[in-house]
Amino acid sequence: MNIKEGIPAKIKVQTKVTQNNETEDFVFDLPGQVVKMGDTLYIRYKEVQPDGQEFPVTVKVTPDSQVQLIRSGEGRMRMHFAYREKMETNYKTPFGTFMISTYAKNLHVSLKDRPFSGIINIDYALYMKEEKVGDYHLVLEFTT
Numbered sequence: 001m002n003i004k005e006g007i008p009a010k011i012k013v014q015t016k017v018t019q020n021n022e023t024e025d026f027v028f029d030l031p032g033q034v035v036k037m038g039d040t041l042y043i044r045y046k047e048v049q050p051d052g053q054e055f056p057v058t059v060k061v062t063p064d065s066q067v068q069l070i071r072s073g074e075g076r077m078r079m080h081f082a083y084r085e086k087m088e089t090n091y092k093t094p095f096g097t098f099m100i101s102t103y104a105k106n107l108h109v110s111l112k113d114r115p116f117s118g119i120i121n122i123d124y125a126l127y128m129k130e131e132k133v134g135d136y137h138l139v140l141e142f143t144t
Helices: none
Strands: 007-019 022-037 040-048 054-061 067-071 076-081 086-093 096-112 117-128 131-143
Touching (some): 007 040
Antiparallel strands (some): 007 022, 022 040, 054 067, 067 076, 086 096, 096 117
């Protein structure tokens, strides 16, 4: 199989969301695909909502260990994560476009060759304008 053309992967996404002193956990086991273009890795999968809607998600990992989470569909979002940097982006919804930013307190990417697999860990705070929305812990694991 050629990773430049994409190879199937098993993907597990775990998110812990803390907002207003309440915590929720979300876990998804999904089929996906991993593609490598140059030194950049793309992990693609479809996020399934409780109502059955599916939204394409791409996680882009650059050689300098910056991560982008790109979500398409009704709410279009491209969140950027860089270790201990505040990164701004737009969140397009049916109700308008909002400016959001992330601050990654922890960001770690670990990749292995055989089988090709990896774990992405991100602890981040999410802000809308200057107001903190919540704290998030995201773990994405993939195995080809």
